[in-house]
Amino acid sequence: MHPSVSAETPIASFIPKSFREAVAQRMTGAPVQGYANPFRVERLDANCISQEEPRAAHLDRYPIIYGVIQSPGNAVSVLHHNDLATTMATAWNDRQSEHYLSRDERLIGSIAINMYDPDADVTEIRRCTADRRFRQVLTCSAQDRLLGHRCYFPTYEACVEAGVVFALHPGREGARTLPTPHGTHAPGDVGEFRPALAGRILVCPWHGWEFDIVSGQGAPRCPWSRGRLPRRNRRRRHSRGRHLAGPHRA
Secondary structure, eight states, rough: OOOOOSSSSSSSGGSHHHHHHHHHHHTTEEEEEEEEOTTTOOOSSOSSSSSSIIIIITTTTTTOEEEOOOOGGGGGGGGGGGHHHHHHHHHHHHIIIIIIITTOOTEEEEEOTTTTTHHHHHHHHHHOOOTEEEEEEEESOOOOSSSSGGGGHHHHHHHHHHHOEEEESSSSSSSSSSSGGGGOOOOOOOOHHHHHTTTTHHHHHHHHOOHHHHOOOTTTSSTTTTOOHHHHHHHHHTTTTOOOTTTTTO
């Protein structure tokens, strides 16, 4: 669930005054070169502007057990200003907690972090997971280095310590809107997109660490599912890409 910023659910009040000028100067946006990711879906499934609308439009309307909040803060790692990125991660987490997680016990939080500030990541993960409504750490997959690089190990260790999932939000890579090596390729179809994303993920060297690419409806092994996802969703997890014809078959 992607809640939007509005007058009812602002972000400004959670940003320290010393960083508000940087936000006003639009330093929180990545440079755009006129290209668009061909796999983004800009649609409004439900009007999630107010705190009450996600409950009525999603959770109550359908037999949904949990709704996982996908905060806009998942992409703070692509910001040029490192201190601003770390500050915005904390601000997004605080906004999420106050405006959404406190409203409905079915809503589950995702911790935003700045992947290039691992010491701050450890502190933020420990701070947020003191509230057990936060069940995962979420970041975008457009990083300067492959995710098996040791610079990320403190962040992964903090996730293991806290017992939360480390999750990636794909969708920005390939859009040519990011100042990262991974943002320079524009895949032509999903058959190219999925292997490109898979190439971002390396198995970590410690026993028991594993990354899974999960498409569609969710990961049955995530701690909030408890094995209660519909069977059709479990089949769909592996179905995408199998039936692609031609050389781009994944």
